[in-house]
Amino acid sequence: MDEEYDCIVLGTGLKECIISGMLSVSGKKVLHMDRNKYYGGESASITPLEDLFTKFGLPPPDESYGRTRDWNVDLIPKFLMANGQLVKLLIHTGVTRYLEFKSVEGSYVYKGTKIAKVPADEKEALTSDLMGMFEKRRFKNFLMFAQDYKDEDPSSWKGMPGFDPKNTTMSAVFAHFNLDKNTIDFTGHALALHRDDTYLSKPAGDSLKRIKLYSDSLARYGKSPYLYPLYGLGELPQGFARLSAIYGGTYMLDKPIDEIVFEGGKVIGVKSGEEIAKCKQVYCDPSYVQDKVKKIIIPQKQVNRNSDIYVSLVSYTHQVAAKGWFIAIVSTTVETDKPEAEIKAGLDLLGPIKQKFVTLSDIYKPDTDGTENNLFISESYDATSHFETTCLDVLSIYRRGTGDDFDFSKVTHNLGEEEV
Amino acid sequence: MASVKVPEQKVILCGEYGVGKTSLFRRFATNTFVTSTDRKSTLGLDHYEKVYMTDEHQGVKLQLWDTGGMERVASITSSYYKFAEAAILVFSLDSPDSFNILSQHLLDIVTYAENAKIFLCGNKYDLKNQIHVTDADMETFCEQCHNLISGTYKTSCKTGQGVEEMFIDISKQLGEANRSRKELDSLNKNSFKITPPEGEPEDSCIC
Known part of the structure; x- marks a missing residue:
């Protein structure tokens, strides 16, 4: 790792993997690191199931859950809009070849007393x-x-x-x-x-x-405007990571990131243990730079919730659970100090719940746009049910980092051209 | 437009860095060999498809995937293994270390691609007087794996020896397995790949 790179990317969440892929395709020398031993960061699908239980401080799952490696549990609830930005990115980068999708069966609204x-x-x-x-x-x-x-x-x-x-x-x-x-x-x-x-x-x-x-x-x-990848959302960052790798990107997982090193107000490298990898730019998610991001505070309200509650339901037919099981994610933007009570209406719609995992995540935005110090920070994943804002953030970061819009014609994936 | 599952047989290369996976890939794709000194980077190499006729009427399309070098310092993504019909465990015949670690790669394969047929390939067969992994070692390995290994081969990407034979044999085995699995596959027909809609120019801007 004691080498010099054009760009170092920290975190293998979807945004960072798309950026890494785009940078490698554009001819940049990229080092991509993650402190976790798995790909995906916040947008990973956790597998096997015991890893999810461990993550939430629970004892290992009992035998009723079937084979634990049949589970791939998403940490964020999102779908792809069939005609949205992410699908276009997947097609234009060729990453779609690593994935298979299912159309989501349908979407429903619940208002007052009835589901439609x-x-x-x-x-x-x-x-x-x-x-x-x-x-x-x-x-x-x-x-x-x-x-x-x-x-x-x-x-x-x-x-x-x-x-x-x-x-x-x-x-x-x-x-x-x-x-x-x-x-x-x-x-x-x-x-x-x-x-x-x-x-x-x-x-x-x-x-x-x-x-x-x-x-x-x-x-x-058909059926609904939403697509979902087999084996879970975690397949998406992995697909873009492979894109980055085949264009020369170097991957290191399970690597503690100790410090982003600055000199004269600009990024010059990343320190991990005793080693420093030098670079001209760093791209990362907010968790790697807690002192350079601000938390977005949503004003609290006592009555009349403003934010919708989303319920997403996927199952073994999406290869994310053992046979016969369903995974529901009930989510909302928190407005009070009793978050779990806020989603009760959503929880009540579900059948019997075997295990509930409750998590609260803060939303961070970068302090600066990175053009001054060459540190480009992505925003946290928002509460939208799809990836449209995710892609807008990625394209904006790429533009800030390189001064250009991404040129899709650089993706060739073509053996013949490479061999000459 | 949605297209139903494509009939290609995804075959993945697994094994340590430097045993010759990309060389096998090159032999498969272009029947060439590049020595380590003038090897260009493998930028943009993803996978390559080739049709093998298993008899007069029946062909099998092998789609060979290379790791993209991800195994060098990190782990390969689990996605790499998904939908694989076959995996070739590659080691270097002159390196017992690359052979002894195969059980680790085997574990990844059975975890992430549990239906894949698994083949064993000892590469660098041309290094005649440096061969440290014997046929007996390979046999023992297969026995220890409870006969999970569907075939063993010795190849030299440098001379080309045994490479084509290996892929022909693998395509035969996959062809047979494919016939018996066709009915099972129809169960899984409602997933699809996304492809560009017809009529939309390739270079349309996404911004």
Whole structure:
């Protein structure tokens, strides 16, 4: 490790692995290290099952759980949007060849007292009991508007006279199409995937694009807009790690990271034990630089929760559990000092729970963008149910670190070209 | 568009750093050999596919995967093993150490690719007077593995000796196994690979 590198990447979470892959592909000499002995950091899928129990300070699982190595338990609840940024990254980098996916069976909303399936296509929308007959027509008009919407193209706004992308709020758009409260709730949370209602008073462009992403994703593989990789989300960082390795990246796991070394306010290397690996840049997740990140505080509320509760359910059919078992993750953005009580409504929807693991994670953002000191820090994974913000962060970090957008044409994976 | 599971047979190379896995890969892919001194980096090498005819009508497409050098200082990702139909345990005939550690690699294979057929390959057979791993050693190893090993081979990537024969034999064995497993496979048809949608230009910007 006593060598000189262009970039050292710390942590093998998904963001760091994508960045590492992109840097290696771009011809940078990359050293990629992790303090854990497994790949994936926060976005790992823990296997075998006893490792998960150990992680949560529990005695080993009993025999009823089946073979413990059949389990791959995610630490964060997320799915891929079929037409989203991560799928595009997977395709353009060729990493998709390492993975197999399943389309998630369906998505449902629970409001008041009933569970309703989110319509997967027009036919389902027409037969859905979420809306009355006239509401369905209004909703259809709204969907067509969202489908056509483009930020820069006024001709795509003609469904709503007077529309102004900078000023028209989402609630004004809903009002124009005369949608009722139920439809608005359902559209904002189950289609646009907002976690609370603050979007209503913001300019409509973002929400309209989210709705378009949802319906484009639906058109891709059917049933639901969500994809999930066999063997768990932990397969994603591993795929990008392999990309980095075959383009020359060096991997070291189980390596204590003692210090990021600075000289004259700029990064010059990383110290592990007695060794120092020299480099021009360091990329890392917030856990490696606790003194250079700030914790995001969400204001606490006593009544009327603002944030949605997400329940995700995967099973042995996704190769993440032994036969017959299901893994549910109930998650939310914590708003009170009694976090477990906040997700009770979600827990109550599940069948009998054999073992519950409760975890709270802080959300960190970097203090600086890295362009001054050459230390580029990713943000913690947020509470969204998909990877869209994850990819935006990665692309932004890559741009800050290299001064360029990533050039996908550099990924060749082609033996013939390499051999000449 | 979703495409159903592809019929290729994924074959992975396992073993210590420096035993000749990438050399086997090169022989397989381009039938060439590069000596260590003018070996270029293996950048961008991922996997390579080749069809072997097992009889007049039946072919098997071997898809050989190299480690990408990840085993040098870290561990190989468990993903590498996933969906593998076969694994070749490679060691160097002149290095007892590379042979003795194979039980460790074997453990990884049965853990992460439990349905894979496993083959044993002693490489660097051309180093005639430095061979320190005997046929008897290899036999003992196979016995100790409770006959998990479906075939043993001795190869020289330098001369090419035994390499093609090994892959032909492996493809035969996989072809036979494949026929009997076709029905089982249909159970797992609803997973898929994602591929670029037709009509979308390859270089479209994702930003």
